[in-house]
Amino acid sequence: MSSLETTQVYLERHHGGDGRLAAQRTLESHQRNHDASFQTFWNTHVNLAPDTTAHLIDLGCGPGLFLQDLHQRYPDAQLTGIECAPYMLELVDNLPASVQIQVADLNLDLPELFALETVDVALANRLIHELHQPVSLFRNLYRWLKPGGVVILVDMVRQPLKSALLHELKGVSLTDPQVTDEWLQAQFLHYLEHNRYHPEDLCDLLEMCGFELLACESIRSGRAAQIAIRKPV
Ligand SMILES: C[S@@+](CC[C@H](N)C(=O)[O-])C[C@H]1O[C@@H](n2cnc3c(N)ncnc32)[C@H](O)[C@@H]1O
Known part of the structure; x- marks a missing residue:
């Protein structure tokens, strides 16, 4: 089995064994997972004008609803999602032609997925706990981001x-x-x-990979955290 297939098998089991149901639930929980607290955090750390042409990437984009939100908000931005679960990709619907989704396994070293220093903003909403380890992704992000580029991470943490x-x-x-x-x-x-990481573990790993920490907030009564980091200028 290839690494991608191994990850797909792991994810379907992690998602409860019924991928289609998991994808449906991801659609249903979209509003809750991108709620007012998330929007405020995003607005505080992502400073983009509505007519930006910046390149934004959504890592583990699921069925792509946040990409649609981003397109509404920044119609001229370059938007790319990364996803590898076939049942999530099957529910992608109505994506504007300018929005791309690439199939890739974010557990891997992927230096060529995006050209060096071409990404302005990256989001990983509830992806990190699903990776075998997050360091390969953090190293990829450091290469893909422009200096000053921002990453927003939201994930479940140890409780x-x-x-x-x-x-x-x-x-x-x-x-x-x-x-x-x-x-x-x-x-x-x-x-x-x-419950794999304390928020401090994620912040430590990110700093060890060269990022500057902008903010780390506890949310959902301590069951999750939202973190903003920047690649130094
Ligand atoms: C909990 S879901 C969250 C989906 C979306 N970000 C949201 O907030 O609604 C995590 C997503 O990351 C994807 N994912 C997990 N591991 C991945 C990997 N190694 N490579 C690519 N995508 C992955 C899953 O298939 C799933 O769609």
């Missing part, structure tokens, strides 16, 4: 196990018979795969 379980239990007691072995096994795997 205490109790807080994660209480969130999933939704008021049901851990001793309730409806809490089955199967449910528990799925929750503990979910916890491992969605």
Whole structure:
């Protein structure tokens, strides 16, 4: 199996085993995952005029709804999404002709995906925890970004196990018979795969890859963080 196929198999299992359903849920959660807190964070760190021709990339773009939002907001910008899950790509609909989606595995060293220092802004919304490791992506970003270019990262971060379980239990007691072995096994795997890094770990790795930290904010009662970084000028 190629590296891309291995990643696709991993992702479908990580997404719950039913890719089409996961893609549908990604569409349904679009507003929540790009809510007012996200918009404020974006506006604070991404300074682009509506008529910008800048190059923006959405890493792990799913079915492409944020690319559509970006096109509405910056109609003359160059917009590129990167995605590798076939079921996400199947739900891409109505993308303007000027918006491209490239199929690539962001776990890999990809120096040629974009020319050196040609990207102005990159977004990775809930991608990082799905990568085998994030350093290859951070190194790619450093090469692709123009000096002064900005990256916005949003992702789930480490939280205490109790807080994660209480969130999933939704008021049901851990001793309730409806809490089955199967449910528990799925929750503990979910916890491992969605609670991989403290916000400080991500900031440390980004700084070790040469970026300047602009901001790191805790969101969703500490279950997630939004981070802004810049490639030094
Ligand atoms: C949780 S979804 C978020 C989708 C979208 N960014 C959003 O906020 O709605 C993460 C996306 O990243 C994609 N992804 C994960 N690992 C990837 C990889 N190695 N290469 C490319 N895309 C990847 C997944 O297929 C999925 O569409």
